[in-house]
Amino acid sequence: MSELHQFPTLPTQPFRLDVPLHELLQQPAHKPQPPRPGKEQTLPVPVFPQHPELYHELDAADIAAHDQVLRTGKRHWPPSKILKTMRGWMFPYFKSRILPGEFQPIIAYLFTEWKCNLDCHYCWSYDNRVKGMTEDTAKRAIDWLETTPCRVLAPTGGEPLLRPDFVHKVVAYAAKKDFWVYLATNGRLLRPEVTDKLADAGIATINFAVDAIKEKPGLPKAFEHVDKNFDYLVRRQYRHGYTMFFNTNICRTNIEDVKQLATIAHENGISITFHINEAPMMEQGHFKHLHQNDTYIRQEDFPMVDDLLDWLIDKQRQGWKMVDSIPRLENMKGFMRGVGEHWGCRAGQNWLIIRTNGTLAPCFPLYNAGYDWGTVGEQKFDVAQLSEMKKGCEPNCFSTLGYNVAYCYSAARVLKWLGKQAMHGFQGVTGSFE
Ligand code: SF4
Ligand code: SF4
Numbered sequence: 001m002s003e004l005h006q007f008p009t010l011p012t013q014p015f016r017l018d019v020p021l022h023e024l025l026q027q028p029a030h031k032p033q034p035p036r037p038g039k040e041q042t043l044p045v046p047v048f049p050q051h052p053e054l055y056h057e058l059d060a061a062d063i064a065a066h067d068q069v070l071r072t073g074k075r076h077w078p079p080s081k082i083l084k085t086m087r088g089w090m091f092p093y094f095k096s097r098i099l100p101g102e103f104q105p106i107i108a109y110l111f112t113e114w115k116c117n118l119d120c121h122y123c124w125s126y127d128n129r130v131k132g133m134t135e136d137t138a139k140r141a142i143d144w145l146e147t148t149p150c151r152v153l154a155p156t157g158g159e160p161l162l163r164p165d166f167v168h169k170v171v172a173y174a175a176k177k178d179f180w181v182y183l184a185t186n187g188r189l190l191r192p193e194v195t196d197k198l199a200d201a202g203i204a205t206i207n208f209a210v211d212a213i214k215e216k217p218g219l220p221k222a223f224e225h226v227d228k229n230f231d232y233l234v235r236r237q238y239r240h241g242y243t244m245f246f247n248t249n250i251c252r253t254n255i256e257d258v259k260q261l262a263t264i265a266h267e268n269g270i271s272i273t274f275h276i277n278e279a280p281m282m283e284q285g286h287f288k289h290l291h292q293n294d295t296y297i298r299q300e301d302f303p304m305v306d307d308l309l310d311w312l313i314d315k316q317r318q319g320w321k322m323v324d325s326i327p328r329l330e331n332m333k334g335f336m337r338g339v340g341e342h343w344g345c346r347a348g349q350n351w352l353i354i355r356t357n358g359t360l361a362p363c364f365p366l367y368n369a370g371y372d373w374g375t376v377g378e379q380k381f382d383v384a385q386l387s388e389m390k391k392g393c394e395p396n397c398f399s400t401l402g403y404n405v406a407y408c409y410s411a412a413r414v415l416k417w418l419g420k421q422a423m424h425g426f427q428g429v430t431g432s433f434e
Contacts, residue, residue: 002334002341003395009297009336011279011290021392022282025369032359032372041139046172049200054239065238069269073319081241088151088180088204095149096350102383105150107351107405109364110141112170113157114356118186120211121218122249122295124280124287125367126158130356135169137358141376142174153179161189168197175202182207184247187226187233195233199240206233207273209247212257218295219254223261234268245271245323250332251295252277255308262312266320273323273400274312276305276332281365281396297336306333328403340395344406348373348381351405362386365397 008016015022049055069075077085089106096104112133116126145153153174160167160183171181183198184207198206208230215222223230233244246265248258258274265272277295280287297305309329316322316329348362355361358376361369374380 008278014283016281016396025371028371030372034357035375041136043135043169043173087178092149092151103381107152109154109353111356112155112160116159118220121289122277124284127286133356141354144377154182156184164194172201180204186221190229192232203242206244207247212254249275252297252301271321335398342394345402346405348386
């Protein structure tokens with residue numbers, strides 16, 4: 001069922017939720033408390049390199065693997081990597097369906113940092129006054145998640161690579177416990193030596209966020225600043241067995257850039273995911289650019305964004321790799337016009353976020369909610385509360401991850417996907433659920 005809201009891409013007030021729900025989330029009876037201090041724990045110092053034989057200049061095998069991907073669109077996966085992906089996604093999925101209880105997470109976002117080295121004008125997801133996660137919290141979080149079905153861990157921020165050694169420890173510790181680790185970064189600090197360490201530690205995929213080719217006002221995530229890091233990362237992925245993809249936010253000021261970034265992704269044989277620029281769902285006291293912001297899409301921009309989405313859909317039909325399905329890209333047109341719907345969000349049940357201080361929330365859009373959903377080791381998610389809340393937030397929400405988890409959680413879709421993968425000998429095991 002569709003509902004109409006204010007245009008979510010252009011703010012008219014500091015938040016988009018209904019006032020009573022916003023008040024409930026901001027001024028709850030109990031505020032979340034960080035985990036009770038215990039004996040301070042630390043993460044082990046990773047051995048580096050664990051695989052010295054993989055550190056050498058690009059060779060014929062790297063070039064042949066890259067050429068094969070460009071020629072056929074397919075990548076060869078050894079059995080060990082297929083098993084790793086199945087341990088990360090498939091086994092937890094089946095466990096989550098079988099085990100009793102409503103809280104059966106598959107994916108956890110670990111906010112190791114809430115600081116950032118950039119200032120994208122649409123972004124409220126950083127505050128440089130907030131201290132990063134401690135090793136104690138990160139270790140307790142991973143140890144706790146290991147007791148649940150969850151085996152996908154996504155260190156994120158802010159910019160997690162502000163502390164590359166910390167992230168190296170997190171990735172190494174989680175990968176040793178068979179987590180499929182997925183890092184989101186703006187790529188500025190992803191220098192070759194950092195890529196080497198993350199690859200050696202067992203990173204599974206890197207979400208490389210970039211919005212423009214050349215930096216423009218309010219959009220500092222520009223390819224011109226990260227092209228060397230990108231090149232190093234993309235060329236070594238076959239040797240180490242990780243993947244990478246672009247992550248691009250569609251704004252009113254980067255329409256041509258989005259096409260060029262999609263082209264760069266295609267020419268390098270990688271995938272790309274898109275967001276449609278959104279105003280904050282909840283009030284963000286620290287956000288500086290709410291009212292003066294050129295990146296927000298206005299009503300007069302809709303035809304231009306529609307054309308871009310049609311162009312992307314056409315490219316996807318031609319075989320360009322994109323994380324978002326064609327219906328998802330089509331839905332972006334409605335969403336920017338304020339058309340929202342209920343889509344079966346599973347946040348707080350099958351995915352969650354862990355804030356820098358170790359408190360929990362169902363999802364990223366509610367990062368700064370004051371509601372008490374518990375803490376690492378003591379979750380307090382309550383399906384009745386979540387369901388009631390989602391009546392209000394779901395039609396306002398276009399969370400890419402939330403939508404994809406909801407879409408993929410259907411048993412029929414998973415079985416169809418598994419059948420398709422089996423037909424291809426599981427050689428395309430990272431493909432979409434479409
Ligand atoms: S790089 Fe990411 S976290 Fe930092 S300001 Fe930009 S969007 Fe926000
Ligand atoms: S719909 Fe789900 S992902 Fe979106 S704000 Fe609500 S709980 Fe979070």
